[in-house]
Amino acid sequence: MQLWCRIKWGESLRNRHHNCKINALFTCGAAHITVQYMRSTMMQTPLLISRILQHGSTVHGDSEVATWTGEGARRTSYAEIGRQAARLANALRDDLGVTGDQRVGTLMWNNAEHLVAYLAVPSMGAVLHTLNLRLFPEQLIYIANHAEDHVVVVDSTLIPLLAGVLPHLTTIRHIVVVGGGDTEKLQKDGVAVHRWDELLDGRPETFDWPAVDEDDAAALCYTSGTTGNPKGVAYSHRSIYLHSMEVCMAESFGLGPQVRDLCIVPMFHAMAWGLPYAAMMSGASLVMPDRFLQAAPLAQMIAVEKPTFAGAVPTIFTDLLGYLDANPTDTSSLKEVVIGGSACPPALMHAFKDRYDIEVIHAWGMTEMSPLGSVSRSPYGVEGPEAWAYRYTQGRVPAGVEARIVGPVGEVMPNDGKAVGELQVRGPWITAQYIGEDGPDPDKFEDGWLRTGDVGTLTPNGYLTLTDRAKDVIKSGGEWISSVDLENALMAHPAVLEACVVGVPDDKWGERPLATVVLREGATADAETLREFLGDKVARWQLPERWSFIESVPKTSVGKFDKKRVRASYADGGLEVVEI
Amino acid sequence: MQLWCRIKWGESLRNRHHNCKINALFTCGAAHITVQYMRSTMMQTPLLISRILQHGSTVHGDSEVATWTGEGARRTSYAEIGRQAARLANALRDDLGVTGDQRVGTLMWNNAEHLVAYLAVPSMGAVLHTLNLRLFPEQLIYIANHAEDHVVVVDSTLIPLLAGVLPHLTTIRHIVVVGGGDTEKLQKDGVAVHRWDELLDGRPETFDWPAVDEDDAAALCYTSGTTGNPKGVAYSHRSIYLHSMEVCMAESFGLGPQVRDLCIVPMFHAMAWGLPYAAMMSGASLVMPDRFLQAAPLAQMIAVEKPTFAGAVPTIFTDLLGYLDANPTDTSSLKEVVIGGSACPPALMHAFKDRYDIEVIHAWGMTEMSPLGSVSRSPYGVEGPEAWAYRYTQGRVPAGVEARIVGPVGEVMPNDGKAVGELQVRGPWITAQYIGEDGPDPDKFEDGWLRTGDVGTLTPNGYLTLTDRAKDVIKSGGEWISSVDLENALMAHPAVLEACVVGVPDDKWGERPLATVVLREGATADAETLREFLGDKVARWQLPERWSFIESVPKTSVGKFDKKRVRASYADGGLEVVEI
Structure with missing residues (x-):
């Protein structure tokens, strides 16, 4: 007692x-x-989105969001964003009956109205749910129903997408359409359709933002997992506020009034890396591409809107690089671009530096992490190739992200830059579980840490290098073998076009590597030759005994090696395997 | 119910x-x-000093604190700071019996050991109390007893100061002396004296930092008010953590690994503006001047230790400027200096820019505010004289500081850059009351806001200009008259050497201005002349009716006009007054 x-x-x-x-x-x-x-x-002052909104729309009222229209940009000052946010909140409450913690979904590109919703919905105590328009329709239906979205705000250019899933959305009562165009397709019993402009027209330009608890949910985001249903996380006011401060810290993206951020990373994907909130907090201006995400309009935005900073996934910047090389464009305003979402090829980093004097900063994170996990700025004072080696890594963790490497049998490994294990993280902007689950799923959480599902190393000075996904690493007799390391070593052989290495069951070791190899046309090499070739590149105990020469490696829809199918082929006896 | x-x-x-x-x-x-x-x-992750310590001493273990010795610097890596912090915590707990929320005082200059105490004491759950060595002895006695300091860590060079007050310190049980020298003078019944090096020697280099509540007290700081006893505030882990993030934000001081901070502002004064914690959080290195605060050694530190950033009060930089002008010194590393503590003369800002290409950034804060209140970076894109005009102000408030101007009868004034009122602030790193008081003192707090006691204006874009202290402003018929504005206008007259304006009781208006004037030697001017001179400089209703010509303005110990004494002289009939 x-x-x-x-x-x-x-x-x-x-x-x-x-x-x-x-x-x-x-x-x-x-x-x-x-x-x-x-x-x-x-003072017991809660950390709230409404404070970010009020600060940004007054102190930084002259900063602006420029939304690309295809021709040029339409401009909205942060002062105007503040007025529109109040109008939207009044309309949601008075006309659409949004109360308490109801969810308001957005199916939108990056634009001024999406920013208004980002700020107004959480500030009024409701919960923003950014619907990822790249999900499969059945996933979209699942997440909107799972979150019980009461309202959806939709860009008129996305009406066809919404119309396709609308019959299956069970909780939607209101649709707010931004922009002109036909709304006929959105007819459904029990669902009212509103026009953004009409809805906001004449509403009061102030709103008495409630003093919610900083731990209350502010926004939901669902991961687009490749297997099973998407899983959602509920960011809190506190986590978003702290994450916004981190984004403004010099070690991260250093947002402030001097920054003009070309925000390419979608607002429906991991809260656009927190950039919209951080911009509003610090007075950085935003250039929003709306739906114009191809290289040509992006290059035009850079030339015309003169951003100093940009953030996107590698493929966008690969396309942009090709375009810029072929179509000379004034990119002189752009000083720094952050690449995240998947590993950034070093060649891309060098190309931007050498040809356009743009620093490419590699960053890593997860939806579960708000998403900022690490930023790869080299240590101060380190120059030349050593600095580049740091910049190729996933980067350095900030104080708000505590990281550890956990080995095959659950032991915490040293941060020596060598010991390989699963990366686990914890901190105030990292989720403790998924929405609607009774508690932390032990496959994804352990003792209060998030299991990232990534395997890699941590240096003593906090730099993270991720190699394998945990499900692809080969667990051999209590040691881990990186499938990616073996693949890279094999693909360096002149006869090898592609090599995909997976773990397969082994009576003695638990798992051992199986190397599946695609030879170049006309080239010949046998298992012994390749094994010998690997001999001085990886530790002896890591050398594969099982080899299979195949015609092509099965790929996923996004072009990655489909290791699940390779493992299944092996299990089914569908592969011809040489053992040596 | x-x-x-x-x-x-x-x-x-x-x-x-x-x-x-x-x-x-x-x-x-x-x-x-x-x-x-x-x-x-x-995740429910508390924001704790121990996280700053653990992060800084690992991820930024190669960053360093360089402590000036008079000849050169001794260097301590942040990794070593982490080990020493664990040793100190073990010693404090095991040998000195520090438990729970006991207070550990420091009577120290800025040096590596003070940084160790800054980190170790709050991280172990105890409370750091920085004793201001510039206080009068009776104030020092008052605050150490009021805080019930159990331990004092003292620099050996400050033993004479401590010895002088020790007989009156009622709660001290242990003294820890840093550095060599005679400790004989510290003998007192019931007080044990320890040597820092001996105390730490052989202790474990790790400590199981407790998971305290983020709202628990981490550090105490007492204001050095000119009247009455000093009043203390108790910073929380949360407030210090959030304040540290703000200090690292680009809009504030942008601390990060690329910064080498010459931390002149004393660690016993408003937590050295939070710079030590922010440095540890972000990996900025620190150059600590210890007791060598004169211009010559500071210039030497700049030349030898090559800081990129510095912070201090105006007088230090005025002295430094004079020294640099007379003694050419390599200051090329120094890019930015922050001046706070009192208003920064524009001439000083221009001199550093013109002669040394150093940007002087004006900042404002209070002990009650952790202390950061505003930083005067000009709005992005504003150039030339307009930019300078912004930089002369107290600066722009960050999102963490909500500010308002409250007029004579308690009404909230518009942020139009013109309406004058008392500045009130609130936010997560601002105190809600003083230690040991039953609640917020209504003279200092109002409806959850801190009354700063400063009078000024706020522009729509968040720039703060402070003119008078609230106690010096003249409350005339529901309007406020700035005594400082009248003084500046009067002192522009060629016959006037000094002018001190105070409010005196008036039957009709409540208060009216009394102008006391010191004429230049040999100059003549009467009240009518001066009143006419003011005619086109201030509003008609602000013109003083009461004038007194005096030989000199009484001054405080720090050289400011002693307006209390002027008011008292008037009340006592000690001034010869002309009424016009």
């Missing part, structure tokens, strides 16, 4: 000036007093 | 996936249910 009481120290225990609390813990048979800690005198 | 219960929504109200809470509020006679907000799925 525990009995907790709070006594003002000055009153009952001794003459004392401070307001302290004591927790007196009485246990059966023995009484002892645990002196707990002196409370601070600081 | 209120009865609160927590129901899992999915269990009792409707089929629902999320973990939600509902607060059902039953009141007498009527029952209504307030739907509260969906909880986030984010």
Whole structure:
């Protein structure tokens, strides 16, 4: 039995000036007093999105969001964003009956109206749900129903997408259409369709933003997992506020009024890396590409809107590089681009630096992490190839992300840049579980840490290098073998076009590597030759015994090796295997 | 009667996936249910100093603190700071019996050991109390007793100061001396004296830092008010953590590994503006001047240790400027210096820019504010004289500091850059009251806002200009008259050497200005002449009716006009007054 009481120290225990609390813990048979800690005198100010909105729309009221229209940009000052946010909140509450923690979905590109929804919905106490328009229709239906979205705000250019899934959306009662165009396809019993402009017209330009709890949900985002249903996380006001501060820190993206951010990373994907909130917090201006994500319009935006900073996935920048090389464009404003979402090819980093004097910064994160996990700026004072080696890594973790490497049998590995294990993280902007699950799924969470599902190393100075996905690493006798390392080593052989290495069951070791190899046309090489070739490149115990020469490696829809299918082929006896 | 219960929504109200809470509020006679907000799925990670320590001493273990010795610098890596912090915590707990929220005082200059104490003491759950060695002895005695300091860590060079007050310190049980020298003077019954090196020697280099509550007190700082006893504030782990992030944001000081901070502002004064914690959080290196605060050694530190950044009060930089002008020194590493603590003369800002290409950034804050309140970077894109005009102000408030201007009768004034009122602030790193007081003192706090005691204006884009102290402003018939504006206008007259304007009681208006004037030697001017001179410089209703020609303006110990004494002289009839 525990009995907790709070006594003002000055009153009952001794003459004392401070307001302290004591927790007196009485246990059966023995009484002892645990002196707990002196409370601070600081204000109990919750960290809320409404504060970001109010600050950004007043102090940084002259900063702007420029939304690309195909021809040029339409401009909305942050002061105007603030007024529109209040109007939207009034309309949602008064006309659409949004109360409490109801979910308001967005099916939108990056534009000014999406920014208004980003700010207004959480600030009024409701919960923003960014619907990923790249999901398969059945996934879209699943997440909108799972989140119980009450309202969806949709760009008119995305009406066909919404119309296709609308019959299956069970909780939607209101659709708000941004932009002109025919809304006929959105007819459904019990669902009202509104026009954004008409809805906001004449509403009050202020709203009495409620003092919600900073741990309440502010926004939902679902992961686009390749297997099973998407899983959602609910960001809190606190986590978004802290993450926004991190994005403005010099070690991360250094957002501030001097930055003009070309925000290519979609607002429906991991909250656009937190850039919209951070911009509003710090007064950085935003250039929003709307649906114009091809290289040609992006190049035009850079030339015309003169962003200083941009963020996107590698493929976007690969396309852009090709376009710029073929079509000379003024990119002189652009100083820094952040690449994340998947590993950034070093060649791309060098090409931008050498040809356009643009620094490419590699960053890593996950939807489950708000998403910022690490940013690859080289350590201060390190120059030349060593600096580049740091920049090729996934980067350095900030104070808000505690990281550890956990080995095959659950042991915490040293941060020596060599020991390989699964990366686990924890911190104030990392999720503790998925929405609607009873608790942390042990496959994804362990002792309060998020299991990232990535395998790699951590250096003593906090740089993260990720190699395999945990499901692809080969667990051989209590040691881990990187399938990617073996593949890279094999593909360096002149006869090898592609090599895909997977773990297969082994009676003695648990798992051993199977190397499947596609030879170049006309080239010949046998298993012995390739095994010998690997001999001085990887540790002896890592050398594959099982080899299979195949015509092509099965690929996923996004062009990655489909290792699940390779493992299945092996299990089914569908592969001709040489053992040596 | 209120009865609160927590129901899992999915269990009792409707089929629902999320973990939600509902607060059902039953009141007498009527029952209504307030739907509260969906909880986030984010980790409940407290914001603690121990996280800053662990992060800085590992990820940024190669960053360093260089402590000036008079000849050169001794270097301590952040990895070593981490080991010493663990050793100190072990020693404090095991040998000195520090438990719970006991206070550990420091009477120290800026040096590596002070940084160790800054980190170790709060991280172990105890409370750091930085003793301001510039206080009068009776104030020092008051604050050490008021805070009930159990331990004092003292630099050996400050033993004479401590010895002088020691007989009156009632709660001290242990003194830890850093550095060599005679400790004989510290003998007192019931007080043990330890040597820092001996105390730390052989202790474990790790410590199991406790998971304290983020709202618990981490550090105390007392204001050095000119009247009455000093008043203390208790910073929390949370407030220090958030403030550290702000210091690393680009809009503030942008600390990161690329910064080498010459930390002149004393660690016993408003936590050295939070720079030590921010440096540890972000990997900025620190150059610590110890007791060598004169211009000559500071210039030498700049030349030898090559800081990129520095922070101090104006007088330090005025002295430094004079020294540099007379003694050519390599200051090329230094890009930015922040001046705070009192208003920065524009001439000083221009001199550093013109002669040394150093940007002087004006900042404003208070001990009650952790202390960062505003930083005067000009708005992006503004150039030339307009940019300078912004830089002369106290600066722009960040999102973490909400500011308002409150007029003479308590009304909130517009942020139009013109309306004058008392500045009030609130936010997560601002104190809600003073230590040991039953609640917020209404003279210092109002409706959850801190009354800064400063009077000024706020522009629509968040720039703050402070003119008077609230106690010096003249409250005339519901309007406020700036004494400083009148003084500046008067001192522009060629016959006027000094002018001090104070408010004096007036039957009709409540208060009216009294101008006390010191004429230049040999110059003549009467009240009518001066009043006419003011005619086109201030509003007619602000013109003083009461004039007194005096030999000199009484001054405070730091050389400011002593307006209290001027008002007292007037009240006593000690001034010869002309009324016109």
